[in-house]
Amino acid sequence: MRRIQETDGAFIGRNILLLDCHTVQVLPMLKAFHRLGCDVTTVSRSRFDIGAVSRYSRRHIVIPVKAFEEDEYLARLTEILEARRYDLVVPLTDSTARFLSKQKEALGKYARAAVADRDVFDRIDDKQLTMLACRASGIPCPKTYSISENVGEIARAIDTYPAAMKPRYGYGAVGFRKIDSRDELLKYYPEYVRQYGPMLVEEYIPQTGMQYTCDVYVGRDGEVKSAIVYDKPRWYPVGGGASCCNRTIDRPDLIDNCARLLKALGWTGYADLDLIEDPRDGSVRIMEINPRIAATAKIAFLAGIDAARQILEDALEMPVTVYPDYKKNVVTRRLLVDCAWFLKSPRRFRTKPSWFNPFFHGQVFSWDDPLPSLAYLLKPVLRLFRKPENRRQTPAA
Template sequence: MSKNIIYKGLRILIAEGRARQCLPLIRSFKKQGCIVAALCRSKLDVAYASRYTDKRIIGVCDDEKEEETTSQIRNLLKTGEYDIVVPTTDFIARILSKNKIEFSKYAKIASNDWEIFQLAGDKSKTMEICMKNDIPCPSTLLDVKCLEDILNSTIAFPIVMKPKVGFGAIGFKVVKSKEEMIKLSPLIHDYGSYVFQEYIPQTDIQYECAMFIDNDNNVKTSVVFSKNRWFPISGGSSTLNITVDRPDIIESCKKLLQLINWRGAADVDFIQDPRDGIAKIMEINPRVSGSVKITFDAGTDQGLQMIQLLLGNDVTDFNKYEYGRRLRCSQTDLLWFIKSPNRFKSKPSWFSNYKTRDQIFYWSDPWPYFAFSLSGLFRYKREMKKRS
């Protein structure tokens, strides 16, 4: 680790320790001289397995147990042992934002105010802001209350149906016709909890923009990377990313996040429409990107920026970054290779390792890779069921 110790002794709690973005964040915090603890649900969590984690806490950290997880975090913060708490998942970011006023009595919270978090986490509200401000996005129906609102709309089938609040491709469904929509209707108990929008053919590349905004609404990091492969192949988390030069995507992301007064790290998903070649916003992920390691490899440091923002210091500008860096999640990329009919047609080639880093593996810290692999095997069937 670097000898340039800037924030020596600062105590940081990472929640939760299973997320893959924990590893580059932990290394960044340690580089600044911080003491890092991680709240984990299992000894197979990557943060638990990392040699750089100073304190490992096994506790309740479960998206099916919100009240218990909230109590767990509250009890940890009330000990006074932590100066900063950093979320790595939507679930924990939601808890921190929802309880930010209370939790701020005990530590600095690296999550937005509840009102702003709700705005960013609701796909319908995100689309409404985009459409009202000429930010490219799929045409989306607003205020759908019943089946007739969909059938009588101007959006042609196929259409996309997905939960307003959620992440990844969980709950995502393509409805191909009015007849299929009518058949689905009895299963939809609350139309208001879903987003209904035009279907964009998934034959082009998807993108993410990792952005960091300071307290003066200035963009301090903007890194765009393509999602060249993903798993499940019908729609899921990226398995190969490449940093690219896309000022149009940066401008769309900047405009949206500044309009909602976002602060800190956010990750915005885009899909490039093959019909007009325009990259369109799909959703805001209200926390640091799961693929944040690629932004570190490209020359930025969102861990340092988090500390600077929360302590009221000037935030370092990292808007210049290296293009062509690649990040691969080898476990899920292997599954992509097994399942994809295009396994030998992928661009870049699945066999190419040019400028490629693994998302989990570090030679100096190898154990998280094996822990992540074992954990993934145990979770595989459950995750596929969620996305089906």
């Protein structure tokens, strides 16, 4: 399926520093780097995190602070980079990618970072700028109301309620709020700005349609090297939450819109776009771009696209492998969360793919590397024994 390159020897013994190893996306990335013959060092806040206990991690280093605490994180990361030569540093969360993009020049003397330059990164990191670029390119997206930071002007711009409000630099749906009236906007907007920083107020898309993810890799030459679309037939909590089942599908129209947007933004590298179907007219609207590996990335590896290889090739200034196609109907599930969905959802016997379909891949579990699943199961228990101030992790995505 991929256009084969006989360059695999170039990867053997390459030192990779993989950050944010508490996230689920660490597992397919670790395995893929290992398959290429790389020597991978994992980093996270605890030695019991899933990446830390994976058999594909050569060594694990604890950085006991979050990337939000920039000075301390920079000091720790610099120590690690001074102690050993790394060919590539890979972030897996929004906050660490943001941090690395800011520090790209300063850290550049030690190692390359798999992250865009700051000006390009900022355009994608800010959901409002992304939406405005989308609209300017004629790509379906929710209408933006917050063209000013003045709440009165935002209220005047809103033509229909409900509206949606979310942090411009948000993650994990933290700070998302449905706004049902002008009074609610006047009440919550200032409160949310204080709590979460600048907010985006936009058209609310009814959440009864399908949601999609499109992962795209754009090479240094500005050409799309791979793109894959998968839908999210089930998510938990059932009222709105993270997907617990994904399935690869054939939607070249969505790929085309995502690629056009990334080109308009001047993006290169890996990007993960979230889309939502608008049940009012059937259009599929781009909601945001995540400038890092998706939490659901395992599905793309299973469908035949190796993002770890592409990232490494890019960093080593080699031609980036092109994957012109991918396997359709690949299904991944987070089994335990999908069980919780089954207990709660009235659609439990009608959902497609069937909840009882035995042909699926676990997003965390794999027979060749079972320990991370155990760490994943025990994590909530271990958290109970942590000091309260250490309980919050860096965002999972």
